[in-house]
Amino acid sequence: MIKRNIVLVGMMGSGKSHIGRKLAVRLGWQFVDTDRRIERQMGQSIADFFERAGEKVFREREINVLQQVSRYHEAVISFGGNFPMNIETYRILHRHGYIVALRSQPYRVEERVGRHIGKRPTVDYDNLHAFVTRMDAQWKHVYPYCDYVVDTTDYSAEEIVDIIVKRIKGDDIVFVSREPKEADGHHDK
Numbered sequence: 089m090i091k092r093n094i095v096l097v098g099m100m101g102s103g104k105s106h107i108g109r110k111l112a113v114r115l116g117w118q119f120v121d122t123d124r125r126i127e128r129q130m131g132q133s134i135a136d137f138f139e140r141a142g143e144k145v146f147r148e149r150e151i152n153v154l155q156q157v158s159r160y161h162e163a164v165i166s167f168g169g170n171f172p173m174n175i176e177t178y179r180i181l182h183r184h185g186y187i188v189a190l191r192s193q194p195y196r197v198e199e200r201v202g203r204h205i206g207k208r209p210t211v212d213y214d215n216l217h218a219f220v221t222r223m224d225a226q227w228k229h230v231y232p233y234c235d236y237v238v239d240t241t242d243y244s245a246e247e248i249v250d251i252i253v254k255r256i257k258g259d260d261i262v263f264v265s266r267e268p269k270e271a272d273g274h275h276d277k
């Protein structure tokens with residue numbers, strides 16, 4: 089299989105941003121976090137942008153970022169936790185991206201998401217358990233379409249990076265190197 093990049097998807101708090109950054113460092117690739125990119129483009133936090141512009145505009149911005157970054161070479165791309173995974177977005181991701189889904193047991197997601205009250209605009213912090221249970225049920229339908237699924241409940245970031253690196257070295261994937269004209273030099277923090 090020939091790919092250009094690795095995309096990390098999964099529910100909020102599964103560790104996409106945390107792991108993605110470290111995976112990119114390990115591979116010597118660029119790192120893109122769609123949330124951070126939107127925050128940079130809009131000059132405000134996701135929570136503020138979402139509140140001011142509304143969900144529709146936020147989702148359009150996410151799709152716009154998806155179209156920009158899905159063609160990158162040698163990039164680890166971490167998506168937002170509410171990123172609309174449907175047939176259309178899946179096709180765009182799958183064309184150039186090796187899709188790694190991060191999943192975690194709901195209790196761990198509750199623990200991680202509950203650490204930053206207010207950061208994630210659509211989370212119902214007053215009923216976190218029920219919210220995460222619903223999210224977990226929705227994501228279960230997405231995993232079968234992904235190239236690889238890693239459970240991050242009980243592993244450190246370093247261990248998860250090791251698991252992904254081992255998998256991509258053994259999974260008969262060739263990652264096409266970046267062409268100079270497409271390199272944009274941006275690294276998301």
Ligand SMILES: Nc1ncnc2c1ncn2[C@@H]1O[C@H](COP(=O)(O)OP(=O)(O)OP(=O)(O)O)[C@@H](O)[C@H]1O
Binds near residue numbers: 103166168245
């Ligand atoms: N394997 C792990 N071990 C310990 N802590 C972790 C691990 N993965 C993530 N975390 C912590 O959990 C929190 C949520 O992680 P992170 O922000 O990476 O999730 P995310 O999947 O990017 O969420 P979102 O979809 O909202 O962007 C962070 O505080 C992060 O440091």
Ligand SMILES: O=C(O)C1=C[C@@H](O)[C@@H](O)[C@H](O)C1
Binds near residue numbers: 100168
């Ligand atoms: O809809 C939401 O509440 C969110 C959307 C994504 O960008 C997430 O990454 C963010 O943390 C929360």
Ligand SMILES: [Mg+2]
Binds near residue numbers: 105106123166168
């Ligand atoms: Mg994130």
